[in-house]
Amino acid sequence: MLDITVRDQKNLVTGEALSRALEEAAPVLARAQAGEEKYRDSQGWLNLDKWASDQWLEQIEAIAENVKKTCDAFVVIGVGGSNNAARSVIEALSDGTGTEIIYAGNTLSPHALNRMLQSLEGKDYAIDCIAKNFETLEPGSSFRILREAMAKKYSPEEAARRTICTGTYGSSLERLCEQEGYTFVPFPTDVGGRYSAFSCVGLLPMACAGIDIRALVRGGKDMEKLLHETGAETNPALRYAVLRNLYHQRGYVMEILASFEPQFRWFSKWWVQLFAESEGKDGKGIFPAAAEYSEELHAVGQYLQDGAPLMFETFLFVREPTGSLVIHPDGRRDDFDYLDGKDFGDINRAAFEATLKAHSAKMPCLILGIGRLDAYHFGQLFYFFQFACYLSGEILGINPFDQPGVEAYKGWMFKALGK
Ligand code: PA5
16 A cells, blocks of 8 residues: 655654644545535545446446457547546556557647647547547647548548547537437546546546556555545545645745656656646645656756755655666676666665655655556555545645636637637
8 A cells, every 4th residue: 555754854844743733634534535515516536436336447448348459549639637647557557458549639739730640640540539528629629630530531430430529418529429429438527637537538548558447446446445444643645635735834835746767757747737737726836846767866856956945855656666677797897887786676776765865855755655556556546646635725725626727828719719
């Protein structure tokens, strides 16, 4: 199971201060565990049995089996919460046994879109337009150009068979599916995009890519049980939420999610979106950013160690090495003899320990440890962070489920485009 440890050489939060804050936040946890009436329309993800039950998994797997049988590629059309969770797992774990996943609906760049279309040339593919409110420009416009591309390649019947839409019941997307004979799968009405990992939104693309979605959901359910049955004193999500708010109150306005595993690259993006869109409102919020080590020790590492003291750091730490690769002596004197016979697993671990020693002298560091980097543990992480983000938003005093700020730019953009 996931565990949290703190390394903070300045002792910014004493054990006593943490215990007091956990006690104060206990009612927040109790309300979250009970489910809150005021968030009824946004909490369909709290109980995974609702949208990730065995029945749903069977339906998702049946669609995915058909995709794997008939397609070389599967195009995920979606932006923000509509594609980040799936992408974070697929990019980390996909081993080539499933269908290739191609992403669209997340850019307006003609260069990127043309490249996406080129990457489909000569391939059989299906598309999945994932849109909760079918008004967002990026997925809507990509869906158009992909429908056009499919019309050139397939008969209308075949194109329809290869088109899936993940939309809300009663939406214009559902109506389009009825009219055109596309496959409709539900985007839960009571789950926002960034909380949708455990639903058709995240699970269908993952299943098409060959990810073990049952293991992922199992990990999520184990975490759900733990977080719902553990009290304030030992609840890891509450501890994380309370600690980040305590550091924030002490002037640390940014959180860096760091890891020594590039496999977390897209997961970090999901995490950034979850916290940025959930907490950054009413003039409040901790700014979330991510760093990929050891590469970025040669970039942001300098700022973290020597720059303005704005941030605390949260490390994702995988206890079991993600592989083994030994450096053998080659008889040449190149000043790297000290590495002879060493495994990269140990070298990477040494780099982590060294970074922790250096950074924790400057800023508070949290370590979130997980056993292995696999679908089961991704499931744990998704549920853990979703629940912690909810608690943290409550402690901060904002609504973690809306995103009013996103609407401002959309208004100007629609005006510019004559909508
Ligand atoms: O988390 C969210 O609510 C957002 O990031 C949405 O997922 C994103 O804006 C896409 O929305 P939609 O699926 O309605 O196009």
